Amino acid sequence: MTASTIPWRGLATLALAATLAGGCDRPGSPAASAPTSSAPQASAPTSAAASPQPSPEPSADDRCLDTYPGAIADAAFLPGTFGEEKGDLCYQVRPARPGEEVWPEEDHLPRVCATGTLPSEALVADRRGGRRLWNSSSTPGEFSTDVYDHTVTRYSGSGAANYLADLRAAVARCGAYTRDGARYDYFVVSAPKLGDESLRLALTRRYVQPQEGMPREARYLIAVIRRGDHVAVVFDHGWEGTPTRTPAITAVFTQSARLLPTP
Template sequence: MPDLTDRFADLAAEVDGMLLANPQHLRQRADRRSRTRVALVGAAATVAVAGVAVTPAILFDPPPPTPQVGIPVPTPTPTPTPSAAPTPDGGTPTALPPTTPPQGTSGPPRSPGRAASISIPLAAFFTPPPNTRKSETRVATANGEALPELCRDDMFTALDDEMIGRKAVRSLYKRPEDPADNVPHGTLYQTITAYTTGAAEQFMDEFATAAASCKSFQAGDIPTTMRTLPPPSYGDQAILLETDRPSLDIDGKPTDHRVTQRIVVVRVGDVVTVLNDSGWEGTSSIPALIDNFTHLAVTAINQWR
């Protein structure tokens, strides 16, 4: 390995040419290094002692806290108290009571003695007997259609301010001897009206007076006469009316044939029912059938009440 040998030879020659320091010079350099080390250690100790002295002040005397910016809280608005009512003699006014309505109430109070409205069920109306029954039985009908036209428009509605419920139905019926598939013999309208206490009796009295003076009127364009018959013995009060008018031909013109139809008004307590037989294509009422229907109507109302 000639290269490595040559390099060691060069290094040896270079070292041989360097001058070595004398012993005295080496001792002075060592003393100077020792003094420098002692000075550095002393300075470090001084710094450590100062740090220990300052630390308690930092621990036990912290700087004042930075003020916190709070969130503003809205101030509740006080509820105004009711105004005081002045006294006639000028004395100390008395505070008015609160006007808040009691819990569970709504709407204006009812007048004293005024009954609440009622719903009249279908069971309160009579059903024609099976041998007279047709397909339509107790079909709900408008009140204006069910009540007959008489001398005045308000004869059946004059006391409606005291009415608390009204409902009307219609039933087709046949004669007992007619086949089941035969055309109806008539259409019977029944109206039930419930009144406040005592108003039903007042209605009957006023209606009887009005009916007694109603001898003739126009039912549409048809001249009609009316008479009062002895009433049936059903209910608390009853009025029986019979109208008479000419029958109409296919063109709507009067004929020599007369049509008589019955109207029965019966009171049962505070309830009034009206049975209005309007016939079927010019038929007249059958008194026995209408009497039977009236009896059944009063029975149904009594069972309902």
């Protein structure tokens, strides 16, 4: 995965990467504007008939089919998750029309089975998520760029508890599958309990053919944490196919559990 393939909604990845290179995981302040000239500017002559304007290019929001209220507060996420432009993740993307750029397929939530939808999806009341580009190194002066997705979902009824149960059942039922030139295999791994209930998943992805500049096989950790009717999912993507170091991403899991709303 390269920075150019990350599907943001209004979030400038390259700007964030440049910010990290300067030692911060949040976008910097905007550049100073050019000085305003005091000389008066001649106005263009007004045309009697307005000329036709070209149709605007479709924006990222035009492609997103999500209808969630999006009322989950920034406080439920680590600082730097949304950046200056508040770019939320999109969970349902409209297929590209002729001439539109095709968005790369990217999983923000565990896709344990090749097809189908978990029953608990019917009980989603709200969902919001962001992709965080961060420095995962704990050594002063050292920078290690990594990426993860952080989603918080509020469920109605028993949906939150059902979601974790659905994931466990799907792991046991579905097994590995191949998609977009890679084999995906999810399994449950042992981990300390977080929140009221938690589930730690690992995803092994192996490309059918070697990919330039990326490991052919890698394992990514995913934390699913419930508190009351809210569930946080932190999905590690590492950087250019290489997963984030385990101590660094597990520290993020612990922090995200503390940020979940209290019932």
